[in-house]
Amino acid sequence: MSRWALGVDLGGTAVKIAVIDEDAGMLEHERHPTKLDEGPEGIVGQIGSLVFSVYGRFRNRLGEEGFAGIGLGAPGAVDSERGMLSYPPNLPGWEHYALKSELQKLLIRDYAMDCLLILENDANIAACGEAVFGAGRAFSDFMMVTLGTGVGGGILLNRKLYRGPNGTAGEIGYLTIDFGGKSVHAGVRGTVESLIGKKSIVDMALDTYRLHGREKWSEEIHGSNLCDLSPRTLEKAAHHGDPVAGEIWDRVGSILGVGLAGVVALMDIRKFVLGGGISGAGNLIFSPAFDQMKRSTLPSMHDGLELVPAALGNDAGVYGAAALCFSSLL
Amino acid sequence: MSRWALGVDLGGTAVKIAVIDEDAGMLEHERHPTKLDEGPEGIVGQIGSLVFSVYGRFRNRLGEEGFAGIGLGAPGAVDSERGMLSYPPNLPGWEHYALKSELQKLLIRDYAMDCLLILENDANIAACGEAVFGAGRAFSDFMMVTLGTGVGGGILLNRKLYRGPNGTAGEIGYLTIDFGGKSVHAGVRGTVESLIGKKSIVDMALDTYRLHGREKWSEEIHGSNLCDLSPRTLEKAAHHGDPVAGEIWDRVGSILGVGLAGVVALMDIRKFVLGGGISGAGNLIFSPAFDQMKRSTLPSMHDGLELVPAALGNDAGVYGAAALCFSSLL
Numbered sequence: 001m002s003r004w005a006l007g008v009d010l011g012g013t014a015v016k017i018a019v020i021d022e023d024a025g026m027l028e029h030e031r032h033p034t035k036l037d038e039g040p041e042g043i044v045g046q047i048g049s050l051v052f053s054v055y056g057r058f059r060n061r062l063g064e065e066g067f068a069g070i071g072l073g074a075p076g077a078v079d080s081e082r083g084m085l086s087y088p089p090n091l092p093g094w095e096h097y098a099l100k101s102e103l104q105k106l107l108i109r110d111y112a113m114d115c116l117l118i119l120e121n122d123a124n125i126a127a128c129g130e131a132v133f134g135a136g137r138a139f140s141d142f143m144m145v146t147l148g149t150g151v152g153g154g155i156l157l158n159r160k161l162y163r164g165p166n167g168t169a170g171e172i173g174y175l176t177i178d179f180g181g182k183s184v185h186a187g188v189r190g191t192v193e194s195l196i197g198k199k200s201i202v203d204m205a206l207d208t209y210r211l212h213g214r215e216k217w218s219e220e221i222h223g224s225n226l227c228d229l230s231p232r233t234l235e236k237a238a239h240h241g242d243p244v245a246g247e248i249w250d251r252v253g254s255i256l257g258v259g260l261a262g263v264v265a266l267m268d269i270r271k272f273v274l275g276g277g278i279s280g281a282g283n284l285i286f287s288p289a290f291d292q293m294k295r296s297t298l299p300s301m302h303d304g305l306e307l308v309p310a311a312l313g314n315d316a317g318v319y320g321a322a323a324l325c326f327s328s329l330l
Numbered sequence: 331m332s333r334w335a336l337g338v339d340l341g342g343t344a345v346k347i348a349v350i351d352e353d354a355g356m357l358e359h360e361r362h363p364t365k366l367d368e369g370p371e372g373i374v375g376q377i378g379s380l381v382f383s384v385y386g387r388f389r390n391r392l393g394e395e396g397f398a399g400i401g402l403g404a405p406g407a408v409d410s411e412r413g414m415l416s417y418p419p420n421l422p423g424w425e426h427y428a429l430k431s432e433l434q435k436l437l438i439r440d441y442a443m444d445c446l447l448i449l450e451n452d453a454n455i456a457a458c459g460e461a462v463f464g465a466g467r468a469f470s471d472f473m474m475v476t477l478g479t480g481v482g483g484g485i486l487l488n489r490k491l492y493r494g495p496n497g498t499a500g501e502i503g504y505l506t507i508d509f510g511g512k513s514v515h516a517g518v519r520g521t522v523e524s525l526i527g528k529k530s531i532v533d534m535a536l537d538t539y540r541l542h543g544r545e546k547w548s549e550e551i552h553g554s555n556l557c558d559l560s561p562r563t564l565e566k567a568a569h570h571g572d573p574v575a576g577e578i579w580d581r582v583g584s585i586l587g588v589g590l591a592g593v594v595a596l597m598d599i600r601k602f603v604l605g606g607g608i609s610g611a612g613n614l615i616f617s618p619a620f621d622q623m624k625r626s627t628l629p630s631m632h633d634g635l636e637l638v639p640a641a642l643g644n645d646a647g648v649y650g651a652a653a654l655c656f657s658s659l660l
Binding site for chain 1: 494497506600
């Protein structure tokens with residue numbers, strides 16, 4: 001009998017919960033709006049109730065013996081050992097919260113569920129999801145990079161999650177690659193995220209179009225004008241042959257490539273899995289990123305370099321959270 | 331009875347060999363000019379003969395039973411498993427050479443020495459030396475950074491040498507921190523080494539003095555003029571209160587700090603041991619480097635940040651090479 005677990009991905013917008021079977025993969029997936037205005041206690045209550053309801057429905061079908069536990073991913077700094085979540089972005093008012101012990105207490109008290117509960121950072125669980133069920137299965141060492149509103153990362157070394165001594169490893173978004181530059185994010189100058197976080201891409205695009213004296217998109221992008229500029233419309237424009245849009249994606253890809261090259265130089269990791277909404281631009285990003293990664297590393301570091309798209313999309317988190325319970329990722 | 335080993339550090343200028351006792355530390359140290367013009371075979375012969383001579387002198391005193399083996403550090407890319415050395419800088423004409431098996435064959439054939447022989451990259455053995463006998467003893471996770479002609483690094487994670495999947499980890503000199511900048515080294519733009527390798531520091535200093543319209547050093551630096559500019563004279567000038575020299579060291583330190591911040595962000599390493607000739611400038615570098623490292627990281631990454639001077643100087647390599655034989659570093 002294969003093992004199964006619940007994967008929970010707590011975000012500022014939604015709580016996602018899934019039933020993941022070791023062999024069969026995802027059996028159930030639910031998505032609920034995060035009860036942000038109810039604060040930490042309210043959200044713990046929400047998660048507890050969702051967990052119990054989903055567990056109750058699958059307990060008989062999959063068997064209690066095979067149930068490995070609950071994995072929970074959350075944004076911000078996670079101290080996995082002590083189960084503390086600190087300053088989660090998009091969860092205002094949380095600061096420091098003992099998420100694990102509070103959830104565990106509630107599950108025992110209200111639902112008599114006394115099972116394994118693992119808390120981990122959301123970028124790390126996404127990397128674990130890709131490692132066990134997705135594009136990272138072929139790699140024993142890789143970095144998962146998520147391009148979206150922010151730029152995040154998770155690292156697998158020898159098929160284990162690399163958390164670092166304090167649990168904050170993998171923050172490629174905070175890698176400085178342009179220390180004399182103008183861009184600043186969260187008070188740090190010239191970081192990857194300051195350059196190619198979603199908002200920076202849009203700003204870069206607006207500047208570039210204005211520099212080219214363009215106030216409107218090319219005709220192919222009917223109904224769009226610069227006010228509607230987003231990574232999606234920019235992607236569409238590039239696919240329709242808009243040269244400025246192509247130039248912008250080249251630049252985004254190059255900047256990413258410089259950041260990845262830093263990972264190659266420091267960690268000797270040569271496999272990268274690229275996910276997140278912005279990575280949907282596909283080869284518009286992958287191709288310049290790969291070229292730049294080679295230009296920014298020594299030829300002796302080029303053997304085996306690979307940059308592949310993530311396979312699990314927004315489900316990587318719930319897959320990975322569950323996988324923490326039955327794979328030897330920790 | 332404590333164990334002992336021979337540490338050998340092969341460089342382009344000298345072959346260093348030392349007898350290292352697990353408890354008592356260094357018992358003997360020799361330094362011989364590298365027989366560069368005799369090529370790989372000649373140098374293997376030179377190392378073999380040195381090893382046998384030193385081993386012969388210490389065998390009776392320390393006991394054959396306690397002899398753990400020979401550790402050998404070499405520049406360039408080292409494939410430890412296969413014992414191959416590739417493109418060692420400063421060893422022209424070597425390209426790919428099976429250094430380990432050739433030395434092992436020679437030791438057995440000519441000297442009947444059939445013992446453990448470990449080949450490792452020189453930056454990595456220096457890190458191991460500091461980890462076991464030097465400034466890294468207090469840290470379970472740290473990076474040793476060597477500032478000299480080049481900028482190199484070695485990483486210890488959980489008291490083990492982190493080599494990376496291909497053995498090239500720790501190359502902080504090749505970390506890009508200024509991708510749009512002018513400096514280039516080994517074909518890669520904006521790397522730490524391109525900015526603060528020894529030659530770049532001298533060039534930066536010359537440019538800065540000229541920018542200030544200065545053709546001579548301050549009066550305190552008797553007999554020195556710009557032609558004699560070196561990190562040493564620049565250090566002296568700064569200690570004598572020359573403001574331009576102070577400004578240059580601030581910049582060198584800041585650039586280093588940006589590079590170290592990248593290690594903090596990616597690997598969550600917060601302890602750094604700084605060695606190499608340039609690090610002799612002490613607080614002229616340490617202080618701006620530490621300040622910049624904080625500016626270039628998130629406050630949530632500041633806990634436990636430390637930057638300490640290496641303790642073993644040029645002997646770190648032989649210490650570490652020997653330590654590979656009796657410590658569980660691999």
